[in-house]
Amino acid sequence: MxxxxxxxxxxxxxxxxxxxxxxxxxxxxxxxxxxxxxxxxxxxxxxxxxxxxxxxxxxxxxxxxxxxxxxxxxxxxxxxxxxxxxxxxxxxxxxxxxxxxxxxxxxxxxxxxxxAPTPVDLLSVVLPGRPSVMVAGSVYAGVDARAGEIVDRSHWLPGRLQYPVAAVRALATYRPVALTVEVDGRRSEHRAANVVVANSRYYGKGMAIAPEASVDDGELDVIVIEAAGRLDLIRSLPKVYDGAHVALDEVKVLRGSRVTVSGSYARSRAVVPIGADGERLGDLPATGADPLVVEVRPGAVKILR
Missing domain, CATH: 3.40.50.10330 (Probable inorganic polyphosphate/atp-NAD kinase; domain 1)
Structure with a gap:
């Protein structure tokens, strides 16, 4: 049939x-x-x-x-x-x-x-006071979410240039975020440019942000890019396209099934944006508040592959 x-x-x-x-x-x-x-x-x-x-x-x-x-x-x-x-x-x-x-x-x-209908993992994402949502690829906070906002205003650029230009512009003006990240109960503190909780290897139109990620392993890859000089981060940007960035000292890779994130800009009341698969998700909960919670849903959906 x-x-x-x-x-x-x-x-x-x-x-x-x-x-x-x-x-x-x-x-x-x-x-x-x-x-x-x-x-x-x-x-x-x-x-x-x-x-x-x-x-x-x-x-x-x-x-x-x-x-x-x-x-x-x-x-x-x-x-x-x-x-x-x-x-x-x-x-x-x-x-x-x-x-x-x-x-x-x-x-x-x-x-x-x-x-063939094949089980594929998804992400369950909860912000305090809001119902959970499902995300396919990744959730991210900091400079990458800021780049996503810039992309949304860059329709005048050719499609192939929108993401690279937005990434450079976001890095050129970024501020470090004091992050608290917990992965399966293991807590760490970071002064970071951004954090990505990934199910998929790719985001940002082909950037291999989580090169070892798999959509059917029941785990999340957490990529934390520690704060560095703006020019250093911009020079390192090409490495993200083939995943070579994970070898840099500034990049931390964590793995687990449940991730919580909170954080704030130092000495600023400005909100830290959160993005999910190219869409704005909200604002990152401040340090000390109930955190953003991301959990893997193993084999949650059957996709023809």
């Missing part, structure tokens, strides 16, 4: 690339005998109902967009007990890169029709 699909498409992803991706792909699937529905939405609030209806009808839910869209869809698929597929059409597409989702239309059709 041929599969049936519900495509959930963020029309704003990739500067409007998502609709251009889904139309020919849906046509080829229908020509192959598959039933395909397509829903366009840029509102995470309506995603759970769309997913619930698709799963109740026995359809594979296909996320078409970027990493932020994927995270909102993945959490809803977990709640509904369904199966997920990923078609990258955003600016970063880092989780699709981690899953090695093909970029050619023909290969994507083959994946959707013949791929």
């Amino acid at each position: 041929s599969r049936s699909f519900t495509f959930l498409v963020n029309p704003n992803s990739g500067g409007g690339a998502a609709p251009r991706v889904v139309v020919p792909l849906a046509r080829r699937l229908r020509e192959a005998g598959a039933a395909v529905e397509v829903s366009y939405t840029s509102s995470p609030a309506v995603v759970p109902d769309l997913v619930k209806a698709a799963v109740a009808d026995g359809r594979v839910v296909v996320s078409v967009g970027g990493d932020g869209m994927l995270s909102s869809v993945a959490g809803a698929v977990v709640d509904a007990g369904g199966e997920l597929a990923v078609i990258p059409a955003g600016r970063g597409n880092d989780f699709a890169r981690m899953l090695e989702v093909p970029t050619s239309e023909a290969a994507q059709v083959e994946l959707l029709l013949g791929g």
Whole structure:
């Protein structure tokens, strides 16, 4: 029996690339005998109902967009007990890169029709006073979250330049954060540029921030980049693309299944931003307050691979 699909498409992803991706792909699937529905939405609030209806009808839910869209869809698929597929059409597409989702239309059709539902880990993320959310790739606080904010205002730049330019601009103006990090009960203090709690190896459009990360090992990779001179950090930026940065003395790598983070800028009331898969998540709880909590959900979602 041929599969049936519900495509959930963020029309704003990739500067409007998502609709251009889904139309020919849906046509080829229908020509192959598959039933395909397509829903366009840029509102995470309506995603759970769309997913619930698709799963109740026995359809594979296909996320078409970027990493932020994927995270909102993945959490809803977990709640509904369904199966997920990923078609990258955003600016970063880092989780699709981690899953090695093909970029050619023909290969994507083959994946959707013949791929095996495979358990994949997700992150459960809780900020004090807010309900938990599911995240696919990574959660980060400090200079990287600041870079994400800059990317959101950099649509005038060509896509290939948005992340590198934002990273340099964020590093050029960063302030160290006094961080408290706890991994499976092991507590450490850091004066850091940023911290990343990663399920996926990639973020920031191909940066291998956590080169040893795996989406099916039931563990999180925690990358702490200690504070250093701004020029030193900018010069080290190219090392992140192949993972060579983890050999630097300023980089600490921790592993575990439950991570808490809190922290503040020294002598400043400014908030420390938190990002998750290219979207702003909120503000980092200050030192001494209830922390940000990130836990791995092993095999939480089945994704066609």
